[in-house]
Amino acid sequence: MVAIPAVKRRRITPPSVSDEDAPASTLVERVDPRYDDFFNTASRWNLEQDYEQKPRKQKKKEKESTRLPIKTAEGRIEHLNTPEADEDDQDSFLESEAEDSRIEQQPLVVEEEPSKVSTRQKILEAKEELARLASLINEDPEEHAGAFKLIGQIAASPNPTIKKLGLATQLAVYKDVIPGYRIRPIVDLDSTEKISKEVRRLRSFEQALVGSYQAYVKELARRAKISKDPSEASAGIAQVATSCACALLLAVPHFNFRGELLKILVDRLSYNKIDANYTKCRETLETLFRDDEDGTPSLDAVTLLTKMIKARDHRIDESVLNLFLHLRLLSEFSSKASQDRVDKPSAEDRAAGKKPKSKREFRTKKQRKALKEQKAVEKEFKEADAIVSHEERDRMQAEMLKLVFVTYFRILKARSPNLMGAVLEGLAKYAHLINQDFFGDILEALKELINNAEPLSNNDPDDSDSTKPIASTTETRSTLLCINTAFALLAGQDVAKSASSLSLDLSFFTTHLYKSLYSLALNPDLEYSSKSLHLPDPYSPHPTPTPTNKVNLRTTSSLLHTALSAILVPRTTPPVRIAAFVKQLHTLLLHTPEKSTVALLALLQQVLQVHGRKVASMWNTEERRGDGVFDALRGELEGCNPFASTVWEGELLKLHYCDGVREGVKGVGGILKGLG
Helix, strand or coil: CCCCCCCCCCCCCCCCCCCCCCCCCCCCCCCCHHHHHHHHHHHHCCHHHHHHHCCCCCCCCCCCCCCCCEECCCCCEECCCCCCCCHHHHHHCCCCHHHHHHCCCCCCCCCCCCCCCCHHHHHHHHHHHHHHHHHHHHHCCCCCCCHHHHHHHHHCCCCHHHHHHHHHHHHHHHHHHCCCCCCCCHHHCCCCCCCCHHHHHHHHHHHHHHHHHHHHHHHHHHHHCCCCCCCHHHHHHHHHHHHHHHHHHHHCCCCCCHHHHHHHHHHHHCCCCCCHHHHHHHHHHHHHHHHCCCCHHHHHHHHHHHHHHHHCCCCCCHHHHHHHHHCCCCCCCCCEECCCCEECCCHHHHHHCCCCHHHCCCCCHHHHHHHHHHHHHHHHHHHHHHHHHHHHHHHHHHHHHHHHHHHHHHHHHHCCCCCHHHHHHHHHHCHHHCCHHHHHHHHHHHHHHHHHHCCCCCCCCCCCCCCCCCCCHHHHHHHHHHHHHHHHHHCCCHHHCCHHHHCCCCHHHHHHHHHCHHHHHCCCCCCCCCCCCCCCCCCCCCCCCCCCCCCCCCCHHHHHHHHHHHHHCCCCCCHHHHHHHHHHHHHHCCCCCHHHHHHHHHHHHHHHHHHHHHHHHHHCCCCCCCCCCCCCCCCCCCCCCHHHCCCCHHHHHCCCCCHHHHHHHHHHHHHHHHHC
């Protein structure tokens, strides 16, 4: 067996440096001396300082959340943390625009959730906002001029309740803010004029006010119109808009856009549908006519009314025409007066205005002279202002009367049956202002109206059909209005002295009134007024649901009293006419109502005080001035022979149930006894 020699192992690890006796390795070369120096100096290095100066990554500092905590449906309070993008993500979109262009961006679709706020909550929020804006405007209107537009935007809400609140809020704000003068448009001002900062601020506020107010008036005009929508919401908005327009017209009639407000009211009056809005507009115009001291608003309203009546071809309600009866005719009278009396200051009131001598201020002779001259100058200035004012008022009054008379004459010529009563009453009131050249034409027209009002003038007198009335209430009233108008034309004017030269004969009207006395005494609506409850007759063969009579401002009894006064009171009245009317009136007193009887007895006392000696023989059976028989049904006054009768009706009236009637009869007897 051959023996394998053992593998000779060699030492490959170099011997230690410190081992000087070890032999050098044959595989590793001797190290350079500089290498030894590197390891010798490494122990002196500050390796920790280099580590501290080396940059290192740190955790990002968490930002403090500024969002408020919320309360969940379960009642827990949680803080919401908004996710923040990393810096790498934030800067990634800046790396390459080409890469972003390749990404297809899809539009972001946001689904709006339905509003969960209730209608009641919306109304409450609108109330609070309107109150806040109104308070800001009242505090400083010039500073918060933009609030006018904000209130208008809230009023444009589709909610009817919020819209009503907005319109009413604007009304209250404008009534408080509108100045006492009319604002001129900015184009009329000199743009080159140098103005101060305060004036520029005031002008800016005025223009903002006028612009917002104009938009508000246009909104009222649009909402106040009668719409075809029968819904309750639109009707309520129209009523609020009409009320706001009426309140603005009465509160600020001097301000801009007065014509637009008047158009709203006149347009509503052009419809024959009488409701609350119609009545509100009519009452507003009545108040405007009655309280207008300037005259310009009344002139504008009369102009619009006359144009509307002409455009409608007189197809209007008579209450519109009665508005002319409320016109305030200005005069130079300084005292307060009414239709019946003039209230002048008494002597005590004049004496009360003077100071006692002990309380007068001491002035030297020179001071008294200067004060006297100053008062004289002030008096001249006042007189000059009054002359200008009266001239302007007279001009506007003449223009108004011309428009009113043109309307009256046009309706009188057209013979509109439903407007004749209002026209005649207006002519009777303004008769003293009518030119004398029109008297003849007016009297002829009045005669024609009376002839047309006689229902049985061309019928058979023997016709006893009970269904035909002798005279309807409307015809009787029209007749009385014609008679009053005819006598009012001559009352209180110089033309009464020259009636013969103008050939004006009023005997026709006197005779017709005498023939109508019996029908007036039996009229059940003699004392009917617009405030009385009037029910149709259930036993009438042709019952009507509404009364046919029309009352303007006076009752039929009042018209009869006025006509009789115009005929009997003048001293130039013939004795035969007075005796005939006295006899007929005593017969009427047996059938007229209580109040009318008392009024007619008072009229008889007034007549007897003037003409008592002419008719005193009618109360004495032994003294008769005429022969024959009295014919009460004869149409002619001169042929009825009134002095052949006696006033025996007075004995029955002494037994009347009313104390006022009995006292009136005693008063008539006392006047006759006083004549001796």
